[in-house]
Amino acid sequence: MLPSPACCPLPLPAADAQDNSQTRDMKEIIRQAVDRALAEMQLPEKPDYVIEKPNDPAHGDLAVNAAFLLARVLRKRPALIAEDIAGRLQFGNDYVDSVEVAPNGFINFRISPRWSIGQLARVQSELERYGRGEELAGRKVIVEFVSSNPTGPLTIGHGRQAALGDVLCSLLAARGADVTREYYYNDAGNQMNILGHSLRARYVQRHDADFPFPENGYQGDYLLAIAEQFDNEHGDKYLPAAPDDAPDEQTLRIFREYAAERIRRMIDADLQNFRLRFDVWSLESRLYSEGRIDKLLELLREQELSYEKDGALWLRTSEFGDDEDRVIVKSTGEPTYFLPDLAYHAAKHERGFDEAVNLHGADHHGYVPRMRAGMKMLGYPAGWLRYLIHQMVSFTEDGEQIKMSTRSGKFVTLAELCREVGVDVARYFFVMRKADSHLVFDLDLARKQSNENPVYYCQYVHARICNLTPTAIEADVWDGDRSGWRDYKPGLLDKAEEVNLAVHMAEFPALVGRVAHALAPHLLTEYLEELAALFHAWYQKHRIVDSAAPELSRDRLYMADCARVVMANGLKILGITAPEKM
């Protein structure tokens, strides 16, 4: 039995037909014309052709491959069929400038620049809503990410997941979903006991330097600070009577809870610093205190989904698609991680979510099949719980890979990384590669404040455009009131750079939809870099503000403002600032 792939795209409804972004709308117009032509030809069946943008702009703006698909059925050369189709095409408007048949059989369409420029009106009418959509409206989605033991501050290892998860949520929300960002604190289980022992050791060491530190303990410096606080509050009250005395359960609990509480506060601060706001924090410990664990155990026993073997309690996951059965209660009587996680997801399901998405690092992907089996066992629909598994991150500096270790003391925590390169850069770098791929985080590049750094390259577009306003007012070509753009009709924009920019901006809403659907934020950074390139090229070549040509200046200021809106909306989804000055 093969486990299905760890990551699947969300099963979204088809994109909204009302989405009248440039390509989509023009594709619809062309599709109607082609469909009519094909109907005239009395074919045995309608081919499932595609309309797409050619790689080479010399081929036109959009192309149709219908002739290839018909070649076999009609036993004719594609080019001849394409001629036949093209000869029958009729458009109800004058926005299709040309229809050409390529020698190989593609039918190429050229779209009027006026049409593309005209699409800018939508940017100005929607403003901050430009890029949003409704195809996920009414869908309740819970996204769980960054979840971890509260045993230390967030590390750079958490960074990618934090950024990916947050951007993913923003994308789903942008397309209408009702999104809940959830953090699951694994504040129960053995790791927390180790944490308790670690804090106790640090505390005792303050009074007895020779006191041994647990072999598998948490060595980070943050525990020294917490031990100091504990010492200040409690003095020598919890020191062992003899060095070898083990702490009783009551005492250990005090250390454990003290450490967990302080560390949760550290994590909260780290998240806030990373501009990440969770809607709900769920505590593993609460699953026990609310009796959910016992309830689940009882249910599993009743339905004979669990059985005892070798003194442990096993779950029959192999009957639901997993490779083997899994232990849920160890022979020691302690539950494994799996049991509370099942109870947690049962609780999620009860909370009424249409869909649950979990983000995890690649080191957890082996865990996915048993969770899937568990969900199936509990009767939840296949696909209700989805996993987005991302690969690990490595950091390079001076061309060499940095070892991530507590001892090296360099960039171990997310907060330190942000202090070094800034939150904007950190967030951007973490999402700029597709989740499936390993991410090489180049610290030298991240620190650079130049064109080599894609973050500044994008932000600079926004700053440049904002800076045009005072210039325009001073040149007396514009009053600086953006509200006037809403019904503005530019008539002088016809440069190639202007049309290219307009076409790209018109694709933004469809792109956001596609990125949300594919759970692939890196496509958004790619889009924004292209937007930036098109803007900078235009700006470099054509003067925007020219007191000798006020009308043209206004047209260009209008277009620049559209670019500002699109860039700002894109950066907003990424959680990155759009500076007015740089």
Next chain:
RNA sequence: GCCCUCUUAGCUCAGCUGGAUAGAGCAACGGACUUCUAAUCCGUAGGCCGCAGGUUCGAGUCCUGCAGGGGGCGCCA
């Protein structure tokens, strides 16, 4: 050994449901600052898309095998 994932320019990576001559950034080389901020732009060069088969009008994309990198195969979490 089994499972997942990745392999595209010197480096880091795009490539949407299979479509035309495979793209971008960095690095290299050559140019553009009396300017609306050069944190910018223009140009040149750089490729058996890991290898071998298969599917078809057409494969970087789908299938199979092989090689290499990463991850996982606990009564850890």
